[in-house]
Amino acid sequence: MIMAFDRYVAICNPLRYAAIMTNTMVIKLTVSAWGVAFVLVGILLGLTVRLNRCRSMIMNPYCDNASLFKLSCESVYINNVYGLTFTVVLFTASIGSIVLTYTKITVVCLTSKNKTLNSKALKTCSTHLVVYLIMVFSGMSLIALHRFPEYADYRKLSSILFHIIPGSLNPIIYGMQSKEVRKFLSKLFEPKKILP
Template identity: 85%
Template sequence: MENYTYNSFTLLLEGLNVSEGSIYPVFLFLFFSYLFIMAANVSIAVLIFKDKSLHQPMYLLFCNLTLSDMFGNCIMVPRLLVDLLRPPSERLISYYECVVQAFTTHMFGTTSHTVLMIMAFDRYVAICNPLRYASIMTNKMLIKLTVSAWGVAFVLVGILLGLTIRLNRCRTLIMNPYCDNASLFKLSCEDVSINNIYGLTFTVVLFTASIGSIVLTYAKITVVCLTGKNKSLNSKALKTCSTHLVVYLIVVFNGMSIILLHRFPQYSDYRKLCIILFHIIPGSLNPIIYGVQSKEIKKFMSNFCKSKKILASL
C-alpha cells in the first residue's frame, strides 16, 4: 500500500540513473559544459554591450537569447551536479526551491521560442523592408519586442505553475532529475485534468505560434530573395538567416524529442537525458554559431587577440 505524506515541504528528487563508474565522467561533462555556457554567453553579452559597432537590433535581440540560456542553466545544472555526488536517499529539495526550479526551467523553454520569434521578425524587416529598417527597428521597438518575448513567457508559465501550486500534495517523490510542472502536479492526489488540459494547450499554442511565424517569415524572405536580383542582399540574407534557422531547429528538435519521449514511458531514462541536453546543447552552441557567423564579432575578437599579443610582447 502506498504511503502518503500530505503537503510536505521536503521533497525527494529521483535524479539521474547513472552507474557508479559513470558518475564522474557525467559530472565532469556537465561541469565543464556549465562553465562554458556561462563564460561564453557572458562574454558575448558583454562584448555586444561594450562595442558600439554591435549596437544593432540583431545583436541586441540576440542578447535575450544569451540571457535565456544563462537563466535556464544557472539553477538546474548546479543542483544536478550536487545530486550526482549524493546517495539517492539524500537528494532532498524544499518545495519552494522546487517551484523556483520549475519556473526557471519552463521560462527557459518558452523564451527560447519567443526570443527566436522576435529575432525572425528582425530578419524579415531587414531583408523584406531594408529601406524602412532603421525607422521600424528603433530602440522603442526593440524594447517592445523584448518585453513581449519575456512578458508572454512569464504570463504563460505563471498560469501553468499557478494551477499547480493550488493543489494539495500527498506524495514527496519527484520522478525526474529536476523539478518541472508535470513532476509537481503529479505529487497531488486531486483531479489534475485542468493542469493537463492547460499544459497541452500551452504546448500546442507555443509550438504552433513559433513554427507558424518562422515558416511564414522565411517563406516571405525566400520570395524576396528569389524575385530580387540583388546578389549582395541574397548573400547577406542567406548568412544571417541560416544562423538563426540552425539555432531555431536545435531548439525545436530538442523540444519535440522530449514531447515524443513522454509518450513512451519505457524510455524514461532517454527522456531524462534529452531534458538535460535541451538545456546544455542550445546554451553551448548558440554563442558559437553566432560568434562564427558574425563578421563583427569575429573582427572584434581578432582585434582583441592582436592587442593581447602586442601587450604580451612589450
Template identity: 80%
Template sequence: MENYTYNSIMLQLEGLQTSEESVYPVFLLLLFSYIFIMVANAGIIVLIFIDKNLHQPMYLLFCNLPFNDILGNSIMVPRLLVDILQPPSERLISYYECVVQAFTTHMFGTTSHTVLMIMAFDRYVAICNPLRYGAIMTNKMVMKLTVSAWGVALILVGILLGLTIRLNRCRTLITNPYCDNASLFKLSCESVVINNIYGLTFTVVLFSGSIGTIVITYTKITVVCLTSKSKSLNSKALKTCSTHLVLYLIMIFSGMSLIALHRFPQYSDYRKYCTILFHIVPCSLNPIIYGVQSKEIRKYLSKFSVSKTISP
C-alpha cells in the first residue's frame, strides 16, 4: 500500500536529470544566461526612461516586456541554479515558496501574451490611423493598456492558482524543475476535473485572444500598406512591425513546443529543458531584437559609445 503524506509543508523538486559531467556546464550556461537577461533587460528599461526621445507610447509599452522578463526569471532561475548543484534528495522547497514560484511563472507566460497584444494595438493605430495617433495614444491610454495587460493576467492566474491551493495534498514530489500549477494540483488525491477544465479554458482563451489580436491587427496593417503608395509608411511599418512580430513568433513557438511535449510523457526530460528555455530564450532575445531594430535606441547607444571613446 502506498504511503501518503497529507498537506506536508515541505515538498521535493525532481529537478533536472543531468549527468555528473554536465552539471557544471549546465550551471554555467544558466548562470551566464541569467546575468545577461538581468543586465540587458534592466539596461533597456533604464535607457528608455533616461532618454526623452524614447518617451513614446511604443517604447513605454515595450518596457512592460523586459520588466516581465526580469520578474519571471528572478524567481525561477536562481532557485534552479541552487538545485542543480544539490543531490536530488536535498532539493526541498516549502509549499508556500512553491505557490509563489508557480504564480510568478504563470504570470510571466500570461503577461508576455497580453503585453504583446497591447503592443500590436499600438502598431495598428500608428500605421492605420497615423493622423489620430497622438490623440489616441495619450499617456492616459498607455496607462490603461498597461494596467489592462497586467490586470487580465493577474485575474486569470489568480483564479488558476486559487483553484489549486484549495485542494488537500497527499504527495510531496514536484515532477518538474520548478513549481507550476499542473505540478501543484498533481500533488492532490482529490478530483482535479475543475482544475483541468479551467486550465484548458485558460489556455484556449489566452492563445485565441493573443493569436486573434495579432492576426486581425496585422491583416489590417498589411491591407493599409498594400493600398498605400507612401514608401515612408511602408518602411516604418516594416521596421516596427517586423520587430514586434519576431518577438511574438519566438514566444508563441516556445509556448506551443512546451504544450506539445506535455502530450508525450516519454519525452519528459526534453519537456523539462523546454520549460527552462521558454524563460531563457525569449527573454535573452527580446532586448537584442528590439535594440537592433530600433533606430532611436541604436542612435542613443552609438552616441553613448562615441562619448565614451572621446572622453579619455
C-alpha cells in the first residue's frame, strides 16, 4: 500500500513529491504499517495462546497460526472468525488502495500527452503490480487450502511456494527494469559466433 501511494505521488504530483514524501512522512507510513501488523498479529497470537492443545503433530512444513488451531481440541470458532476478518480487512484495504491509486495514475496517463511519463509510469507500476499479484495469489491459495483438509498435500506445497516464489521473483522482476541487467542478460544469452 505504501509503494502504491509512493508511485501515486511520484506520477500524479511529481513537482510536489519531495514536499509530500519527506523523511517524516516515510517514517509515519512505516510505523503505521508495522504498528497495525503488530497489533493485529498480537491479538491473533493472544487468541491462539489461550487454547489447550491435545495434539502435537503439525502437518505443515512450518508452524503457522492455522496449524496451531488444528492442534486444539477446543472450539476455535473465535480464532477462525478473527483470522478470516483480519484477512478480509487487510486484503480489502490493500487491494482497495492499489485499485484507487492505480486508477488515478491511469487517468493521469490517459489525459497526459507525455509519452515519456506514460512509459515510465507503465514500467514502474506494472512491476509493482506483478509482484503484488504474485504475493496475493500465493497468500490467498494458502489461506483457501487450509479450509479443505482433503488437499493437505497441495497446502504443504503451496506453503513452501509461498515463501519461495514471491521472494525469488522480486529481484528478477525489479531487476529487469535496469538497463544494465537487461544488457548483461542479452549478452549472456546471445548466440556465440563461431569462426570458420
